[in-house]
Amino acid sequence: MKNKKFLFYTGLVIILLVFSTIYRVKFYKSYSDDKAQLPPELKDKTIIRLWMKKSIISPTRSYQIEKFNNENKDNIHIIFSEYKEDYYNALRTTLASGYGPDIFEYGYTTLIKNNQIADLNSLGLDLKDVDKTSVISYKDMPIGVKLMENNAKLIWNKDLLKKAGLDPNKGPTTWEELIDYSMKIKKAFPEVTPFAFSIKEYEDMKTVIGQPSISKGSIYSTFWDYKKGEYNFNYAKDILNIYNKLYSSSLIDEDFDKKSKNQLRSEFYRGEIAMMISTFEDKGYFSNILPLSFETGIKDIIQVDGENKNKYYYTQNLNFLVVNSESIKDEKKKEGIKKVYEFLLSEEVNREILETRNALPVNLKNKSVKNDIYKEYNETANYHNETYDPTLFLSRNSRQEINVVLEAIKGSRSVDSAIEELNKEYKNYYNFAIEKEDFDFKYYIEK
Incomplete structure (x- = not known):
């Protein structure tokens, strides 16, 4: 009797997992840049899917992306998604199914081992205002740039x-x-x-x-x-x-x-x-x-x-953005990814984040805020990036x-x-x- 119950519940769990995976794939596919799946107003735009982990700055980030979508002149539209506990599972499921995000926060080491992360050199990013020690490299290949940090x-x-x-x-x-x-x-x-x-x-x-x-x-x-x-x-x-x-x-x-x-x-x-x-x-x-x-x-x-x-x-070495290696195979999308990535690194965007007092953008040279409270948290002159640290890999x-x-x-x-x-x-x-x-x-x- 016990064996029958065990087999029943095991079978039920397997069925639920299968349906969950199918649902996830369908759900993420509906938010891909498949023209048949998009609302009419987005069908002529270059769609960039951006994934991030949910955080205290999530509301600010959502407004910034809404502003980008309304104001950019390059016919680019960002579909922004945030995840909490299910972030890593969502990444694994969608990347395996071919409907993964184009830009996303780094997740786990097998992404690199499976060649799922693009070489940032191939994008031709404008990094002249970025602290070079904020660039994360796997061996000699730059794979991401830090956005936020902690002290x-x-x-x-x-x-x-x-x-x-x-x-x-x-x-x-x-x-x-x-x-x-x-x-x-x-x-x-x-x-x-x-x-x-x-x-x-x-x-x-x-x-x-x-x-x-x-x-x-x-x-x-x-x-x-x-x-x-x-x-x-x-x-x-x-x-x-x-x-x-x-x-x-x-x-x-x-x-x-x-x-x-x-x-x-x-x-x-x-x-x-x-x-x-x-x-x-x-x-x-x-x-x-x-x-x-x-x-x-x-x-x-x-x-x-x-x-x-x-x-x-700084202590938050995992907080950086990477690019899906599959996404850059399309030249139009590749150019869109470049524009969105540069937008996320821009002075204006990161200044707004700093002024919320909720996060510390690492690439701002001036980290002071007018009428600040607890301004000592912003004092980072003695802080550096762990440029040669292999631990995250x-x-x-x-x-x-x-x-x-x-x-x-x-x-x-x-x-x-x-x-x-x-x-x-x-x-x-x-x-x-x-x-x-x-x-x-x-x-x-x-x-």
């Missing part, structure tokens, strides 16, 4: 620091001082969490573990040594020991690893967190969604002692890396054993890339 800041509640007898305007300048501040805050306000950070996603690893460690040597926030051409997590030892001390002293919340960024924002807003590692994303929330009722200190995240003080890297288990780090912070394993494990894991990724995927790391060493 790492330390923020603090000035009111709480002042009431705890601390300098509210300076904030801690070293990790040792941050520990001292945390102890004094805990003594004055037992119900307040002295220090907090999010570490649920891979980007959090780069922000929380990588950024403080960059000053120790020639590494990126991924711990890729861009001069030696190897991963080296030995540089993480200091910051992991610091976090372990904070955690063992109850200066970090016991369940810190279970809290989302929105939970931490809410707790900071309510005055329940005194100091917190923050990124530009938080600026939008504290400016528009959760306006803070107290004065806030903001500065670049504290680094451990080292030779490269005040040098930081590697097959990795990010969840495993985070778990190892959490074990070291919580003390269920030693910091030394965690570092040994991370070095071992990344050596395996490195070897797998060479042996199984024909990856050449020589392109990712700074000359």
